Amino acid sequence: MNRKKIALLLSVIAFFLLCAVVIITYANKRTKQEEVSFISASWAYNYANIDEITEDSDLIALIHVNDLLSEEQENSLPFSIFEVEVIEAVYGCETGDKISIYMTGGHTNQKRIEIKDDPILEKGQEFLVFTKENEDGTYRILSGPQGRLEYKEGVLNSLQFVNDRVKQYNVSMNISVQNQDAKTFMNNIRSIKSK
Secondary structure (H helix, E strand, O other): OOHHHHHHHHHHHHHHHHHHHHHHHHHHHHHOOOEEEEEOOOOOOOOOOHHHHHHHOOEEEEEEEEEEEEEEEEOOEEEEEEEEEEEEEEEOOOOOOEEEEEEEOEEEOOEEEEEOOEOOOOOOOEEEEEEEEOOOOOEEEOOHHHHEEEEEOOEEEEHHHHOHHHHHHOOOOOOOOOOEEHHHHHHHHHHHHOO
16 A cells, blocks of 8 residues: 555544544533432512512622532432622622522432522522521522522523523512613612612
């Protein structure tokens, strides 16, 4: 065989090996995807409107989710604690503060458990949150999905407008914020809290 044929044959073999590696890698990623189980929650209180949830909040802030700090289990139910950083303080905190948010849901026995209409926080997400302080100094978001508004590019939206799962499982949410300018909205919240 001449050198051109050998080079062509080696190129074809290398191409097929590369394809095989890509296919195997993709198949492994698909089989390692985490199993998610959903549970239902009956929220202790369904806030009537923004004024009411604002008045009941100990801390209101535009936050950035930094990281998962820890997970724990109580009666086989997982709970997660997230570190979040205050991007803009609205009430009860200062910009730059780092606070811990305690949520129902997390990992147990190689699967993730989440409340159907209250997706677990993820690193990098940003929300305007309405929270209440727990006895241990952590905070909980009031009434699950009602107490957090997604923040993207200066605009706020209730979760039922931006998350298909919340839209499916919580159709009767009273707090309905859609494409609101974040600065104006937060100034309105400040004026409610200053009354």
